[in-house]
Amino acid sequence: MLENDHLLLVDDDPNQVELIKHFFSKQSPNTKITVAENGRACLEKLSHARFSVVLLDYSLPAMDGLQVFEEIQRMKYDVPVIIVTGRGSEGIAVEAMKKGVYDYVVKKSGYENFLPAVVGKTIERHFLKTRLAQSEERYQRLVECASDVVCLVDLKGKIVMINDRIEKLSGYSSDMLAGKPLLQLIPPEDQILFQKNFKEVSEGLRVRLENRILHKDKTKNWVSISGGPLLEKGAVAGAIFILRDITEQKQTEMELIRKNKELRLLLEVGNVLVSNRQLDQLLEIFARQLTEAIVTTYSRIFLLQDDKLVVRAVYPIRGFSWNPGMQEIFSVDSLPKIKEILGEKRSIVMTPEMLEEICRIDHIKKFLMSDLNGIQSVALVPLISKEEILGMIVLGERRKWERSPLTDSQIALCEAIAHQAAIAVENARLFQDLKGAHFDTIQALAETLETKDAYTKVHSDHTLEYAMAVAEKLNLSEVDKELLKYAAIFHDIGKIGIPDSILNKPARLTDEEYEVMKTHPERGANILRKIKFLAPVVPLVLYHQEMYNGKGYPAGLAGEAIPIQSRIVAVLDAYDAMTSNRVYRKSPGKEYAISELKKYAGSQFDPKVVEAFLKVLEENPSVE
Ligand SMILES: [Fe+2]
Numbered sequence: 341m342l343e344n345d346h347l348l349l350v351d352d353d354p355n356q357v358e359l360i361k362h363f364f365s366k367q368s369p370n371t372k373i374t375v376a377e378n379g380r381a382c383l384e385k386l387s388h389a390r391f392s393v394v395l396l397d398y399s400l401p402a403m404d405g406l407q408v409f410e411e412i413q414r415m416k417y418d419v420p421v422i423i424v425t426g427r428g429s430e431g432i433a434v435e436a437m438k439k440g441v442y443d444y445v446v447k448k449s450g451y452e453n454f455l456p457a458v459v460g461k462t463i464e465r466h467f468l469k470t471r472l473a474q475s476e477e478r479y480q481r482l483v484e485c486a487s488d489v490v491c492l493v494d495l496k497g498k499i500v501m502i503n504d505r506i507e508k509l510s511g512y513s514s515d516m517l518a519g520k521p522l523l524q525l526i527p528p529e530d531q532i533l534f535q536k537n538f539k540e541v542s543e544g545l546r547v548r549l550e551n552r553i554l555h556k557d558k559t560k561n562w563v564s565i566s567g568g569p570l571l572e573k574g575a576v577a578g579a580i581f582i583l584r585d586i587t588e589q590k591q592t593e594m595e596l597i598r599k600n601k602e603l604r605l606l607l608e609v610g611n612v613l614v615s616n617r618q619l620d621q622l623l624e625i626f627a628r629q630l631t632e633a634i635v636t637t638y639s640r641i642f643l644l645q646d647d648k649l650v651v652r653a654v655y656p657i658r659g660f661s662w663n664p665g666m667q668e669i670f671s672v673d674s675l676p677k678i679k680e681i682l683g684e685k686r687s688i689v690m691t692p693e694m695l696e697e698i699c700r701i702d703h704i705k706k707f708l709m710s711d712l713n714g715i716q717s718v719a720l721v722p723l724i725s726k727e728e729i730l731g732m733i734v735l736g737e738r739r740k741w742e743r744s745p746l747t748d749s750q751i752a753l754c755e756a757i758a759h760q761a762a763i764a765v766e767n768a769r770l771f772q773d774l775k776g777a778h779f780d781t782i783q784a785l786a787e788t789l790e791t792k793d794a795y796t797k798v799h800s801d802h803t804l805e806y807a808m809a810v811a812e813k814l815n816l817s818e819v820d821k822e823l824l825k826y827a828a829i830f831h832d833i834g835k836i837g838i839p840d841s842i843l844n845k846p847a848r849l850t851d852e853e854y855e856v857m858k859t860h861p862e863r864g865a866n867i868l869r870k871i872k873f874l875a876p877v878v879p880l881v882l883y884h885q886e887m888y889n890g891k892g893y894p895a896g897l898a899g900e901a902i903p904i905q906s907r908i909v910a911v912l913d914a915y916d917a918m919t920s921n922r923v924y925r926k927s928p929g930k931e932y933a934i935s936e937l938k939k940y941a942g943s944q945f946d947p948k949v950v951e952a953f954l955k956v957l958e959e960n961p962s963v964e
């Protein structure tokens with residue numbers, strides 16, 4: 341059934357032409373027929389008009405049918421060709437088919453009758469083929485124009501087709517990748533995930549995953565991959581994957597996580613600063629935070645003391661076999677390069693090359709610990725407060741980096757911690773100065789008291805010694821111990837306001853005199869209250885005359901409500917009084933004092949404190 345088709349009939353036999361026309365007019369009246377009597381005429385007509393099909397007789401004058409067909413191919417005319425050969429020339433027909441003719445017809449009696457059907461079938465086949473080619477071309481173009489990587493793989497995972505977008509992502513052109521396994525673009529650590537997903541796709545499922553793609557230059561790009569099965573006649577024949585570059589998005593994500601971590605760290609550092617820990621403990625925490633946050637092999641914090649850099653904190657201390665060099669001292673003059681960096685007051689990162697150059701001097705090698713099992717690079721960050729250099733942070737790193745040894749943002753984080761550490765050092769110094777100044781004042785007061793009260797000095801000294809031993813037994817914290825020291829020294833400082841006549845009365849006190857004497861804890865508290873940094877000691881002095889059962893003075897506190905330091909001082913004070921000679925009496929003696937403490941443990945005294953103190957006495961029999 342041919343409608344509006346245009347047949348080019350190439351035949352030099354007019355009778356044959358008439359016969360063919362006759363059959364067409366009967367079977368396919370709409371087919372227009374143009375006749376060319378030889379090859380040249382055929383090519384001439386093809387160059388001027390479009391034909392649906394060419395029916396080409398093999399035996400033609402000048403050029404034979406095959407030669408004409410070759411010429412048609414050479415000229416790239418898009419037209420299907422059918423060859424008509426004589427009887428016994430099947431060999432020619434087969435050759436023609438190999439060259440690309442659509443069909444052949446052998447001349448035998450009545451063959452003209454079949455021609456319209458053969459021509460019709462050929463036109464239809466050609467139409468379908470053209471449509472397929474067009475759709476393939478459109479599809480190909482779509483793939484080429486896609487902004488994502490489109491990749492077809494066979495069931496073995498080999499790349500059948502991949503578009504040019506892959507070149508930007510992997511550094512390899514699509515031609516280089518054709519036939520190679522897609523898996524070779526996936527870094528080893530991501531391959532298991534990818535293979536699991538590929539298996540699902542080959543079972544007919546759709547998948548979506550995030551994976552990395554290995555670039556030729558060994559860097560990795562993040563991609564989101566969506567995949568689905570490639571079906572052929574209802575069966576899975578392979579997979580189609582669409583890869584989208586999400587590296588930038590991932591970097592932003594990771595940057596956010598990192599910033600978050602930094603913020604948390606800085607907050608933690610801030611918290612450390614406001615807690616009242618000792619400077620060395622603080623520096624230890626800073627060193628740990630530096631090592632952990634910047635993920636480096638080691639960090640050491642040096643403080644500058646009289647032109648010497650002293651190692652004050654190291655992290656890690658344990659973990660791998662090295663000598664962290666705590667308290668090691670380096671003279672700045674012996675480290676000219678370090679002196680120069682300190683002078684410039686800015687951070688510096690040393691690459692392996694720079695390290696090699698500078699570490700020719702043994703002393704610097706030791707300072708930077710560059711001989712430590714493959715240290716590749718170091719960062720030096722000065723500790724600066726108010727333009728003054730207080731010390732230096734040194735970070736050492738073993739791993740080799742792909743790009744830079746320590747990134748700018750890592751150094752910025754280190755500088756932020758260095759800034760906090762500098763504040764801590766500065767604060768500790770101020771505190772030391774302050775403590776010194778006030779200590780002098782109080783010391784002066786205590787000395788005045790000693791001149792007033794002949795026994796107080798000895799009394800205070802003994803009390804301090806015992807107090808520390810008892811604190812140790814009771815496992816008091818460092819802060820509590822420090823406070824106990826002050827309480828032990830100053831608990832009776834209020835006696836400074838008691839008249840000499842009462843304080844040094846060579847006889848028992850009258851009730852009135854005793855009432856005056858009982859004001860000494862409050863007087864002491866008032867003196868210490870005026871000194872800001874001794875504020876935590878005030879309640880300890882105020883309550884040192886309280887009793888465990890609540891019958892003491894001035895507040896009548898009981899049990900754990902009395903500060904532990906006050907409870908300790910109470911026991912020691914009583915023991916001291918009982919073992920000291922007074923103007924008006926001789927000491928009743930150690931044995932008596934011990935029996936009294938035992939007797940009043942639980943009522944006047946905290947039994948735990950008495951127990952600890954008795955142990956201290958047992959362990960130190962010579963101490964009075
Ligand atoms: Fe007292």
